[in-house]
Amino acid sequence: MSARLLRRVLQEREAAPQEPNVAVGEQPEEEEDEASPPRAAARNLFDLLDGGGDDDEEEDKEDEVERSQPDSYTEQKHSVKKKGMNVVPETNKKSKKKKKKGKVEPSLRKLNDEQSLDSILEDLSIEKKPVQQRVHQSDRAAGKEIETNETTHGPSSVLAIDPKHLKGENEMRRIFGSKVVGSFENQRNVPSSSRQVRGVRRVAYNPRRTLLVSPPSYWPPWDKSMSMDLLETKSGLNYFRYLYDPSVSHVQELFEAAKAANDLNAIASVLGKYPYHPESLLTFAELFKYSGEHQSSADAVEKCLFALECAWHPLFSPLQGNYQLKYSHDTNKPFFTALFSHMKNLDRRGCHRSALEICKFLLSLDTDDPKGALFCIDYFALRSQQYKWLEQFAEEYQCDSSLWLFPNFSFSLPIARFYLERDAASEEGSDHADKSTSVDLMKQALMLHPSVLQKIVDKAPLKDSSWTQILKNVFFGMAKPGSPSLEHMINIYVERHYIMWRFPELQILLKEAALLVIESLKQDNREAQDWACVRKEVFSSDKNEYSHLLVSDFSDITPSLPPEELRPFMVGPGMVHEMPPPEQEAGPERLRAPREVAGRNPAMVFLESLLPWVDYGDNHHDANDENNGD
Known part of the structure; x- marks a missing residue:
């Protein structure tokens, strides 16, 4: 009760x-x-x-x-x-x-x-205090120290999820106010197909409440097509796996057949009968994203998360942290994909704190980190101004090697220390007197990963003339990662974090550290060799261990061309934006050499750039002049 x-x-x-x-x-x-x-x-x-x-x-x-x-x-x-x-x-x-x-x-x-x-x-134990907190309180009262399974074998306490910040709507209310968000939600609760219909009585369902998303009232009730099974309990962790209901086991076969045949209409018919099929929803979410309909894509992802959350096991809770959902099971993969897409959608809306909570949840699901949440969690922490938490996470999170050796944490920790120093300067007394300064940490990051500086200057971009003189130095100009894995990690870091270096105060910090590196190398060159040995020892693999992580997945920019597995759906008869096959897009002459632009009508050139498969003729000014003369 x-x-x-x-x-x-x-x-x-x-x-x-x-x-x-x-x-x-x-x-x-x-x-x-x-x-x-x-x-x-x-x-x-x-x-x-x-x-x-x-x-x-x-x-x-x-x-x-x-x-x-x-x-x-x-x-x-x-x-x-x-x-x-x-x-x-x-x-x-x-x-x-x-x-x-x-x-x-x-x-x-x-x-x-x-x-x-x-x-x-x-x-x-109805109170909402975590188990670990209650144990510590009782231990302090009794003067004893007791270690539970959560503290010894469970995930780190820095991955504890705050339910207040899980939903993006709560953060939007704090930013824009409840009235603005309330009016937007009222419009969202009405389907677009029935907004213009007047005098029609609409049946509004009342979906169950969930932690991750807020379902609109017009969504159909959950069809109970999936469930979650408890596989085993080992070292204080519960291992789970999603399962399809036996009555709808044929739905996955229908989806696989439609995907193999590149039939979008067949996938749409699957969603017509089973509106909460996860992989069908994720397929349409990707198609909507590459078509420019980001809101429809976000709605499809949230619908997928709603269905997967409704299937949770009673012992599975993001607030407890004693769970594992391995990515190796095929039925668990849609949940990882939906969470990663939802995290990117929250970032696009400016809800960085909610994206941080989703990233922590994604990282705690599987210790192997199959989606690369470790390469963007520091970015969301910086954007949401969780600087102390970022330092605590780098110290407490259990990993094969120290996190500060990774390129993203090597450069993010100095930024966090910089803002903490600035906040401490305005207050009386500083708690960072016994720690390294932000300039020293940035200097270590440049000594460990000197090739990052060139990529940041090009990607940000940093147009100050002083950067040209800095990059002329041999240490920065001729720097190479030396390892395929490290080079891939650096590319992911620059693609994800380059926007942070557009702040003027951080550019000053980076420039000061780079000048200190050049001055120290003039005095003693052995320091650079020591850092090179550290880099070679940590990233010693000759293979790219992170090849499964695409750099484009960590970008805010949607590429113009969809991936190869989605291109057949984009040109299929079921898509609204139909595109002609490549044979009709351009004739043999256009494929061999580009058409001349000089002397042609500018309007026709512009239309041809938009619709290259339509032949508008030459339309030279000379021909027009001859017609006018006749």
Whole structure:
């Protein structure tokens, strides 16, 4: 039984001794008080369990109204009615006096009940404190140190997820206000196909509440086509896997056949019958993204997350952290893909804190990090101004090697320290006196990864003339990663973080550190050799260990051409934006050499650039002049 229902039971017990008005000379109040408890006990308390579903908000409102009303609210209501009829019995005055005298006992009884309620809740562990926090509190009281499975074998505490920041709508309300977001949600709750239809009655469903997304009211109810199975429990971690319901196992076969035949209409028919098929939704999300319809793509991803969250096992919760969902199982892969796409959509909307929480959740699902969440978690931490958390994460997160050796953390930690130093300078006293300064950390990052500087200057871009002189130095101009894995990681870092270097204060920090590196190398060149040995030892593999991570997946820019596996769907008959086959796009002459632009009509050249498969003719000015002369 929840805390709210227990509180209602206690309130009803307090209100039970109230008796109706009696005439003078009838049975006294003491006898009626003795007879009243059986009347309250005759109520079946298990009826309260029926209302614990979707109408929680209505019950909360009723509880608040009941708390705000005095104990004698029913009596006052009856007395007002009788006063309107010009009937005021004398017994009301006596009962009011007696209740004023006995007003102290119900208050004391209420305090005792509240104290007992708190003790019951503590015993039942209904509070929302994590298990690890409650264990530490009890240990401090007893003066003992007890290690639980979560602290020894579970994921790091820095990956604890804050449910307040999981949804992007909450962050949008903090940025733009509740009125703006509320008006947007009201428009979103109405499907686009029925917004212009007037006088039509629409049936609005009430989807269940979820942690990751806020489903609109017009979404159909969940079809229960998937579930989650608990595989095993090992080292304090529960291993889960998604499963399709046996009654809909053929749906995946239909999708695979439609994908092999490049038939988009067949995939659409699958969604028509099974609107929450994850892979079909993700396919349409990718098609919408490359077609420029980003909102439709985000809606398809959120719909996929809603269906997958509804299938969660009762023991699976992002707030506990004792779970593992391995990417090696094929049925688990859509959840990783949907979370990664949802994280990028939140970043595109400016909800960086929500994207950080989703990234932590994605990183905690599988310790192998199949989607590369480790290469963008520092970016979201910097954009959401979680500088202290980033330093704590770099210190506590368990990895094969130190995180500060990775290119993204090598350059992100100095940025975090820079902003922490700036905040500490405005306050009295600094907690970073015993730590390295941001300039020293940036100098170490440039010594460890000197090839990053050239890529940052080109990608940002940094147009100051001083960068040309810095890059002329042999240490920066001729620097090479030396390892395929490191080179791939540097490319991912520059593609994901280049926008951070557009801030002027960070450009000053980078320039100061680069000049210090050049000055130190003039005095002693052995330091560069030491850092080269460290780089070679850490990234010693001759193969690209991160080849499964595409650099384009970490970019904010949507490429003009879709990937090869989606191109057949883009040119298929089911797409709105139909494109002619390559043979019709350009004739043999156009494929051999580009057409001349000089002397042609500028409007025709512009139209030909938009629609290259249409032949507009030469349209030279000479021909036009001849026609005008005739």
